[in-house]
Amino acid sequence: MSQSSLPELRTFLSGRVPDGLVAILGAFAEASATLRDALATAPLSNLLGATGETNVQDEPTAKLDAYANQTFHRALRLPDITRLISEEDEAPVELGDGTYTCCFDPLDGSSNIGVAAVGSVIGVYTGFPAPPFGGTPVTGRQMEAAAFVVYGLPTMMVLATAGQVDAFTFDPTDRTWRLTSPAVRAEPAKYASINWMYRDRWSPAVARAVDNASAGLRGRYSGSMVEDVLRVLMSGGVFLYPEDSASPAGKLRMLYEICPIGLIMEWAGGAAIDGSRSVLDVPVTAPHQRGPLVAGAAAAVERYRVAYTAPD
Ligand code: FBP
Numbered sequence: 001m002s003q004s005s006l007p008e009l010r011t012f013l014s015g016r017v018p019d020g021l022v023a024i025l026g027a028f029a030e031a032s033a034t035l036r037d038a039l040a041t042a043p044l045s046n047l048l049g050a051t052g053e054t055n056v057q058d059e060p061t062a063k064l065d066a067y068a069n070q071t072f073h074r075a076l077r078l079p080d081i082t083r084l085i086s087e088e089d090e091a092p093v094e095l096g097d098g099t100y101t102c103c104f105d106p107l108d109g110s111s112n113i114g115v116a117a118v119g120s121v122i123g124v125y126t127g128f129p130a131p132p133f134g135g136t137p138v139t140g141r142q143m144e145a146a147a148f149v150v151y152g153l154p155t156m157m158v159l160a161t162a163g164q165v166d167a168f169t170f171d172p173t174d175r176t177w178r179l180t181s182p183a184v185r186a187e188p189a190k191y192a193s194i195n196w197m198y199r200d201r202w203s204p205a206v207a208r209a210v211d212n213a214s215a216g217l218r219g220r221y222s223g224s225m226v227e228d229v230l231r232v233l234m235s236g237g238v239f240l241y242p243e244d245s246a247s248p249a250g251k252l253r254m255l256y257e258i259c260p261i262g263l264i265m266e267w268a269g270g271a272a273i274d275g276s277r278s279v280l281d282v283p284v285t286a287p288h289q290r291g292p293l294v295a296g297a298a299a300a301v302e303r304y305r306v307a308y309t310a311p312d
Contacts, residue, residue: 006178009157009168017161020080020099021124021145028104028122029157029177031075032149033170035068035107035120039151048114056090056288064113068106068120076102082128085287087256092133092287100144101128103255103287108148109224117152119226123260137283140259148226148260158184158230158264165268167234186270187236189297192217193228194240201244205308209275212307213238213300225252229261229295233268238296238304242275250274250292254284258293271301275308 009029013022042048042064051061069088076084080098087105102124109118124145129136147159155170157177167181192214199207217237222228225239232239239261243250252258262272262279272279272295282291294304 004171004174004176004178006180009159009177009179012166012168012179013161017145020078021161023078023080024076024100024102024124025145025147025159025161027075027078028072028102028120028147029149029168031071032120032151032155032157033175033177034071034075036149036151036155036170038064038067038071039113039118042114055088057087059110061088062107062110062113065107065110072104072106072120076104083131085255087253087288092131094131099126101125103259105253105256108226108257109222112222112224112227116222117150117224117227119148119150119224121148121226121256121260122146123256123263125255133287134285137285138255139283140254140262140278140280143259143263143280146260146263148229148264150224150226150230152227156180156230158233160260160264160267163267165233165264181234184233184268186233186265186268186297189217189237189300190235191220191231191237192240192300193219193221193232193237194242195221195223198244198246201246202242203244204312205310206242206244206275208310209294209304209308210240210242213240213294213304215303217300225257225261229264232296233264233270236297238294238300240294240304241292242294243292247290249290251290252293254279254282254289254291255287258282258291259284261293261295265295269298270296271298272296273301273305276305
């Protein structure tokens with residue numbers, strides 16, 4: 001049954017953030033709702049499988065990756081946006097001279113398409129240097145808002161604006177996003193979320209830090225960062241994707257995966273580090289720069305930092 005008395009997303013945002021940002025976050029939410037519909041019926045509509053092409057990361061492009069990318073590009077052609085940086089595009093797409101640069105991962109957790117939850121992530125930055133990007137570093141501190149959506153049941157959006165984190169649930173009966181968890185706070189750690197199969201790839205410092213951060217916790221790992229981060233945020237825990245011998249710089253991407261999650265965690269009272277410092281302080285000089293991520297309950301993240309930075 002619809003709870004139409006709960007605040008709707010655009011009403012919640014209006015007056016809280018500048019109008020340009022209301023338009024951007026509203027457009028992101030509407031595109032996410034469109035993608036949710038496509039995901040829900042993908043096996044019936046020939047949207048599963050690969051396009052036969054590879055993306056900029058040299059990974060095979062799923063049909064839904066391509067569909068999701070188009071959907072967000074269409075939605076985010078807005079006057080206040082200067083450029084769009086997508087996981088699926090080789091180069092930034094320059095739009096005009098607006099205030100904001102939007103960095104997004106249209107479909108996070110691609111290995112779960114058709115079998116488990118996937119999601120979308122966005123970070124909205126200001127003060128991005130003019131192209132070519134690379135001379136002046138950008139940091140996550142330049143974000144004014146960040147959000148991620150998890151296309152599960154329910155379909156949820158976690159949104160960081162004005163120093164606060166709030167969670168919205170998509171209501172399919174009237175296609176609105178309604179505020180269901182105001183002022184989310186990162187819960188104390190209960191779960192550790194990491195791909196334990198990579199243990200042989202970790203350095204001694206990473207192995208010792210993972211053990212220290214996860215001692216006494218229960219394990220949960222889906223292979224969709226957004227789903228794992230949602231659990232960590234709402235139920236308490238720590239999500240870890242450290243650097244390893246196969247991904248020496250880390251696997252996840254700074255601008256549209258790590259930094260948005262970092263902003264959400266910090267504004268919810270948790271923490272997000274690369275091992276030794278906040279991910280929001282890491283200089284980014286390339287659109288698809290990678291990094292390590294340890295995010296969640298502040299005490300568990302601190303246990304990781306202490307062990308990681310201890311002398312060998
Ligand atoms: P994609 O953007 O290619 O989907 O990669 C990101 C991701 O799927 C995260 O969502 C997830 O946490 C991680 O990769 C899983 O990687 P692994 O399979 O190495 O554990």
